[in-house]
Amino acid sequence: MGFLGVLLPMIRLYLVGVRVLLYQLFNRSFTLPALPKQNGRVAIVTGGARGMGYEVARRLTDLGMHVIIAGNVEEEGLEAVTKIRGQTKEGKVEFLFLDLSSLHSVRQFAQRFKATGLPLHVLVNNAGVMMVPESQTEDGYELQFGLNFLGHFLLTHLLLDTLKRSGHHDNHSRIVNMTSATHYGACLNLDDLQSRSCYSSHGAYAQSKLALVMFTYALHEQLSAGVFPVSASAVDPGMVDTDLYQNLCSPAQVLQRPVAKLLFRTPAEGASTALYAALATELEGVGGCYLYNGRRAASSETSYDQELQAQLWRQSCSLAGI
Numbered sequence: 001m002g003f004l005g006v007l008l009p010m011i012r013l014y015l016v017g018v019r020v021l022l023y024q025l026f027n028r029s030f031t032l033p034a035l036p037k038q039n040g041r042v043a044i045v046t047g048g049a050r051g052m053g054y055e056v057a058r059r060l061t062d063l064g065m066h067v068i069i070a071g072n073v074e075e076e077g078l079e080a081v082t083k084i085r086g087q088t089k090e091g092k093v094e095f096l097f098l099d100l101s102s103l104h105s106v107r108q109f110a111q112r113f114k115a116t117g118l119p120l121h122v123l124v125n126n127a128g129v130m131m132v133p134e135s136q137t138e139d140g141y142e143l144q145f146g147l148n149f150l151g152h153f154l155l156t157h158l159l160l161d162t163l164k165r166s167g168h169h170d171n172h173s174r175i176v177n178m179t180s181a182t183h184y185g186a187c188l189n190l191d192d193l194q195s196r197s198c199y200s201s202h203g204a205y206a207q208s209k210l211a212l213v214m215f216t217y218a219l220h221e222q223l224s225a226g227v228f229p230v231s232a233s234a235v236d237p238g239m240v241d242t243d244l245y246q247n248l249c250s251p252a253q254v255l256q257r258p259v260a261k262l263l264f265r266t267p268a269e270g271a272s273t274a275l276y277a278a279l280a281t282e283l284e285g286v287g288g289c290y291l292y293n294g295r296r297a298a299s300s301e302t303s304y305d306q307e308l309q310a311q312l313w314r315q316s317c318s319l320a321g322i
């Protein structure tokens with residue numbers, strides 16, 4: 001079981017990867033339509049210092065937004081801010097420290113943001129790590145579950161009142177959760193969310209992304225039921241050439257470089273669906289959906305299971321101390 005528990009999630013993940021690459025071979029990247037100016041509006045982009053997060057932060061600033069890049073590497077964050085400032089005359093961009101692998105840091109970040117008195121119109125939960133060696137967050141949770149999912153779960157909860165106050169019924173605030181096609185190959189193990197019985201770096205990553213998709217649906221459902229002017233969507237960016245792949249095992253890394261050059265999307269292309277979810281006029285008031293290459297797509301069957309969503313929600317509240 002130990003060996004199979006490691007092998008099966010890996011096989012499932014690579015099969016999903018092959019399917020995505022075949023799609024990318026035969027389909028162009030979605031072209032972002034013209035997006036409306038956003039002067040005076042405020043966004044937070046987690047992990048906005050590099051990769052797709054950087055591209056999202058850059059484009060949002062260019063559209064006139066006040067963007068807060070939230071990240072755990074101050075030097076990288078400040079460099080990104082300087083670079084964006086040098087490229088755009090619109091908007092405003094700044095860096096605020098956030099370590100999603102520490103619930104204390106998430107609470108501190110939310111407090112510091114709220115103390116600015118700024119509204120919040122767009123929250124892009126983008127930061128993530130993939131296939132890391134087995135390790136724990138500061139709070140003792142499996143790192144990928146704790147950082148990719150639970151950190152964002154808590155962050156969203158803490159910022160929800162600001163998002164609700166900042167939205168209007170004809171101009172919703174938007175939450176964009178960066179998920180992944182790997183969720184199609186995932187199992188949500190509610191009895192062992194921390195993968196303690198058997199750790200697979202592939203399985204834990206996929207599970208963290210499935211949890212984010214399920215959280216998006218449950219959250220959007222609650223927001224709609226409460227008639228709050230906030231929508232939430234899950235975005236799948238495809239396979240994108242970024243630093244995320246640095247933990248692939250050695251043979252996969254040797255293959256990954258040339259394949260990435262040929263078939264992966266660029267970070268700017270990968271960011272386009274997240275930008276679309278965050279700002280497109282035709283998505284006003286639309287949420288609870290899974291967006292891939294600029295279109296709605298079906299996520300995995302498990303992700304729509306409302307009983308499972310509710311159980312995950314309850315456990316996550318307890319784990320995050322909500």
Ligand SMILES: NC(=O)c1ccc[n+]([C@@H]2O[C@H](COP(=O)([O-])OP(=O)(O)OC[C@H]3O[C@@H](n4cnc5c(N)ncnc54)[C@H](O)[C@@H]3O)[C@@H](O)[C@H]2O)c1
Nearest residue numbers: 047051052072099100101126127128180239240242243244
């Ligand atoms: N690259 C892909 O092919 C791909 C595919 C599907 C989904 N995604 C998802 O897209 C998102 C962005 O990834 P990317 O490809 O741009 O990778 P990336 O490695 O370039 O960016 C990840 C970002 O997360 C930040 N981050 C890491 N640990 C953090 C922490 N503890 N606290 C705060 N921030 C932290 C990093 O600093 C970085 O800015 C991730 O959630 C990833 O899972 C990527």
